[in-house]
Amino acid sequence: MTIKQQVFAILISLTVFIFTIDLVRKKRLREEYSLLWLATSLAMIILILRYDWLLALTKLIGAVLPTTTLFLGSIIFLISLSVQFSMRISKLSDQVKDLVQENALLRYEFEKSTSVQTVVSATQSRKSEEVT
């Protein structure tokens, strides 16, 4: 890896890392979603600084070029992120379903009680009119 490549890769990883921390700090990203981002950018920085580790890892998985290992890593990261999102969306859909159903039931109860009340108050006002 040339110095140029190393500097570029480290800059990108650092930017991602700092940007993620900043989002969490400003409460625009929840901690649970930031973990994957932070872990990936940290791993990238470590692998770029310790180039021999990257070479060892490349050898371990049977790839030829170290860049392949980095690309593979980023693809695995993207897939994990998508799976995490799908799981989250499924959970959210379930929660929305339960809320819509509960809302329908509660609205029925509410409308029933308010219409009874209107009837009651109507009778009451009629009675009070009769009294007066």
Place this chain on the structure above:
Amino acid sequence: MSDTIIIIPAYNEEAGIARVVSDIRTVNPDIEVLVINDGSFDRTAEAAAAAGAIVLSHNFNMGYGVTIQTGYKFAYEKGYRYIVQIDGDGQHDPSFISQLLAPVRNGDVDFAIGSRFLWFDSYRPSFSRRLGILFFRKLVTVIIGREITDPTSGYQAFNREVMKFFSTDIFPYDYPDADMLITLNLAGFRIREVPVRMFANPTGKTMHSGAKPLYYMIKMILSILVTLLRNRQLYRR
């Protein structure tokens, strides 16, 4: 108060819902009718209420399965002992409600499902539709070990035990038909088919159109597969 409630899921059925509700009430005057309006754009809720039904409304369109489950939850909460479920588009002949309810009421079964293929003059669905039904019929029959001729039928009656079971997360609300029967069977409920008359859909509207049937088939096969793979503990009641 009657111990039975008839639930009708409805989405944009303004034109026909009043007729369906009043037909049901003519045949079964002492049974409560509940219409669940699934976020319709038209005046389905008003039409149903005017015809004398209890109406529940979803804020937005949630789909058939979620809609009927809202009905189950309502019926369970209100203490009803039996549910009859019937479609809001007039396909199901309401004069069969008592036949459908009979085996559930006298305790022979927990769940009765109306089969259009067991009744001599029901309409016959289109060829492709029949092919799909045939496929699931074979699949369900093999898996639960008993002949089910019309596994996609939405004309059903069941008791409070099933109501409670279906009000939980186990209910497959995406497309509750073939895999729902398998789920019921795994949970040890007794199921029986009852012959009913069904008409062709008068509005011509269908849940299954375009590329949807293929998606439906694949999704249903997947649901059945995971239903079978799921931990049996989940089906304990």
